[in-house]
Amino acid sequence: MTVLEFFIEVAGTYVSTLAFGVLINIPRRALNFGGWIGVLGFLLYRFTVLSGGGYVVGNLLGAFAIGVASLQAARIKKMPMILFNIPALVPLVPGGQAYQMIKNFALGQNATAFVFMMQVAMISGSIAFGFLLSELVNRVQQRAWRHRR
């Protein structure tokens, strides 16, 4: 990955996260934060894949980072957490694999389609599990926070 490609990916992720936020009518104050959280999650995923960690671990780490960062953003901005993690999730969605699955099913190549279907299931599962782990961290943190007051 060259430096130029890196910047194109960061800019693309930021712009698309922000634009998805506009489509589901997120308040203007929350848009910028959501965009950067999306970039954070995607970069973690990208670097894990580049360093040979695999799709599943990459998506898990990305979703985990998004979950934890969203709670911090929600606390700073005093706004609901879903305003930040829904748009940030969009760059992680397995759009390419889902499309290949549909295409191969439509063309009757079921064996190839099942391979992609497996990938979609694994990626979706790892994103869900990443959220689960981040929720764990968030609960512990909330408990510690409440305890300290």
Add this chain to the structure above:
Amino acid sequence: MSSQKKRDQLILHTALTAGRIMIENGSEIERVEDTMTRIAHNAGAKTSQLFVMITGILMAINGEVGAQIQPVKRRTFDLEKIAVVNQLSRAFAAHDITLRQFADKLDHLDSETKYFPMWAQLLAAAMVSGPLEVVFRHNLHDFWISCFVGMIGWLVFYLLNKFIQIRFLSEFAGAATIGILAVFVVHLGLGISVDDIIIGGVMPLVPGVPITNSVRDVLAGNLVSGPARAVEALVSAAAIGFGIAMVLQFL
């Protein structure tokens, strides 16, 4: 009617309206329960019992009025309203507004929709499609045409959704439009890869809100609402898939 009874009635009305607005616009169940309990508590009700589902809310407070039901009939994604309800609830907790003002503001919020202007939404749909096509597929040549195809597909989805109110059918039509347009522009020589243009183009239709909420609802222990949202997300994904598959059959 005694003044206490009127007050209890107002508490119930406010909490139920706040809950309904939040579910209608795509909030997770745990947040709804939390907000409604807080409203009742801050308004002076000693205890409150809640039963929140994705299709309706049941609430009772200890007082002179009985439990009340609020059905939730429609579901859209407008996260700004959730933020506004959250903000109003915080203001009420800090005694910045009275219960009466809170109720009035909620009733007012319900009738007005403050979406981004049409051109901004179209631009946003284009800016979801094009950049994600480049990020996923590294195909810079098809950037502009992906923007265009995604924008038209989202326009079809948006207009149909406004008139027929069935989300799944609108998604199907939007996806089919994207597929046909992608094949057409590649045929005309404006783009290189049908696959890349379609992958970018369908991204604005991704059901992000139900996916996230279903995970959070299941984790919070709402075993009825979580899977219900997952089904919503799956049917949306299937509708998009069928729209694309139908076009690819005729390649």
